[in-house]
Amino acid sequence: QVQLQESGPGLVKPSQTLSLTCTVSGGSISGGSYYWSWIRQSAGKGLEWIGHIYTSGTTIYSPSLKSRVTISLDSSTNQFSLKVTSVTAADTAVYYCARDRDYGDYDSWGQGTLVTVSS
Amino acid sequence: QSVLTQPPSASGTPGQRVTISCSGSSSNIGSNYIYWYQQLPGAAPKLLIYKNDQRPSGVPDRFSGSKSGTSASLAISGLRSEDEADYYCAAWDDSLSGPVFGGGTKLTVL
Numbered sequence: 001q002v003q004l005q006e007s008g009p010g011l012v013k014p015s016q017t018l019s020l021t022c023t024v025s026g027g028s029i030s031g032g033s034y035y036w037s038w039i040r041q042s043a044g045k046g047l048e049w050i051g052h053i054y055t056s057g058t059t060i061y062s063p064s065l066k067s068r069v070t071i072s073l074d075s076s077t078n079q080f081s082l083k084v085t086s087v088t089a090a091d092t093a094v095y096y097c098a099r100d101r102d103y104g105d106y107d108s109w110g111q112g113t114l115v116t117v118s119s
Numbered sequence: 120q121s122v123l124t125q126p127p128s129a130s131g132t133p134g135q136r137v138t139i140s141c142s143g144s145s146s147n148i149g150s151n152y153i154y155w156y157q158q159l160p161g162a163a164p165k166l167l168i169y170k171n172d173q174r175p176s177g178v179p180d181r182f183s184g185s186k187s188g189t190s191a192s193l194a195i196s197g198l199r200s201e202d203e204a205d206y207y208c209a210a211w212d213d214s215l216s217g218p219v220f221g222g223g224t225k226l227t228v229l
Contacts, residue, residue: 046121047156060216062215096163100218102170
């Protein structure tokens with residue numbers, strides 16, 4: 001059973017870059033056909049898709065975040081990462097990494113990590 | 120404003136049957152699979168129903184999903200206190216080239 005775990009700073013200053021890593025265990029990140037995804041949830045709000053990276057390295061980002069987001073994959077460490085530049089308070093949220101089997105089919109999730117944007 | 124529309128709340132008593140609706144459009148539910156997620160308080164979402172009506176291993180058959188046109192429903196029968204959670208629907212959207220989620224339905228077991 002694959003497991004995912006997010007890690008990274010819990011506090012980021014406005015205008016700086018948010019960086020998170022998702023470590024995958026119990027399976028190879030480069031094996032199979034999966035979309036390794038980032039999803040966030042603001043306090044009391046619903047789920048917002050940020051983007052994903054396919055096993056081959058192809059990325060797709062949410063149009064609303066595309067100009068500020070980069071997702072990358074490192075097969076050697078079995079990790080994938082998220083960077084969001086020029087953050088504001090609106091980027092404060094719990095960030096989840098997840099494995100997508102097929103266009104919205106998220107069968108494995110990390111526990112989530114709270115990132116607060118504040119000076 | 121979420122792309123998929125869900126009622127913000129639902130409730131039922133133990134043993135009762137409850138349904139949660141999810142409405143979308145031709146670019147998402149109308150042309151792609153629907154998925155349902157259960158989020159218990161303080162936890163990550165968990166896949167409850169995939170590909171419209173399939174249950175992952177370990178999900179009780181009290182949970183069932185259906186889809187018709189641009190709408191979908193999640194039904195929970197034999198309601199139990201541990202079913203109290205937030206429920207989200209999701210579907211791929213061809214216009215967005217990404218998944219869209221409903222705003223979530225908070226289920227209360229009275």
